[in-house]
């Protein structure tokens with residue numbers, strides 16, 4: 001292999017590395033730290049600019065929230081016909097305005113959550129509560145959308161779920177994103193199930209460092225987490241995409257006809273990581289999807305912000 005100095009005779013000789021033939025670092029020691037400092041400064045400037053842009057977009061999105069909520073409120077008021085009766089055409093127009101308003105609100109909410117997660121300012125609020133209530137509330141919110149799409153949505157409360165501390169609004173956000181996908185990607189006539197159960201979660205790193213063998217076996221005989229799943233009878237997802245779908249802005253080829261930015265699952269993954277939980281999918285093409293997530297019954301302090309997917 002030709003060395004770099006042979007290829008570019010004008011370059012000041014620096015000597016070559018015997019392993020790869022590329023130039024060795026220049027012997028002047030001060031040159032390396034200078035270069036490294038430049039790169040570090042450029043990187044910091046880029047990060048700063050990215051943070052500022054994300055914040056500026058987030059504050060613009062935030063400013064849109066209030067007027068949009070007011071508009072949506074008026075649409076609902078008109079739809080309720082409390083201000084006077086609507087003819088069929090007016091009802092149709094109101095219906096379209098309502099769903100567009102809701103969609104816009106969802107986009108704004110997604111973007112706000114994304115930017116908060118990006119800038120690392122998201123705070124979790126764990127409050128002891130009942131997971132069944134939390135899940136049935138989200139189901140109720142989604143039931144009309146499912147009916148409109150000709151889909152059946154089932155949730156059966158599980159009386160084995162213990163009361164534990166969790167961040168309800170964020171869990172509802174995760175479930176909403178999963179239900180939204182199930183609703184969007186499952187063809188008419190399909191079925192979607194929401195299910196929750198106690199679960200024994202053996203977290204390798206955590207269990208090893210804190211509990212010895214016997215105590216660990218005992219502690220594992222009792223559930224230490226709750227597992228929530230959303231299953232559908234939709235088209236399914238090929239195994240090679242099972243990790244990628246949780247990346248920011250990733251959409252499967254062919255999903256373009258459905259509305260979306262490819263953020264819903266990435267947001268769900270990050271929210272769960274922030275709550276010491278994890279999310280994954282089991283699916284085969286043509287056999288529907290089962291998205292599941294785990295939430296520990298006791299929040300784990302100092303859990304890494306960006307754990308494995």
Ligand SMILES: Nc1ncnc2c1ncn2[C@@H]1O[C@H](COP(=O)(O)OP(=O)(O)OP(=O)(O)O)[C@@H](O)[C@H]1O
Pocket residue numbers: 110177181182185186232234235236237245250251252253255259260261262263264265266289
């Ligand atoms: N239940 C599902 N069935 C089939 N494909 C799915 C399902 N859920 C997600 N996907 C695929 O995973 C991709 C990523 O999902 P994600 O929720 O992150 O984005 P999106 O739904 O496309 O857009 P957004 O959630 O931002 O509105 C989707 O574009 C779709 O291709």
Ligand SMILES: [Mg+2]
Pocket residue numbers: 177180181260263264265
């Ligand atoms: Mg989605």
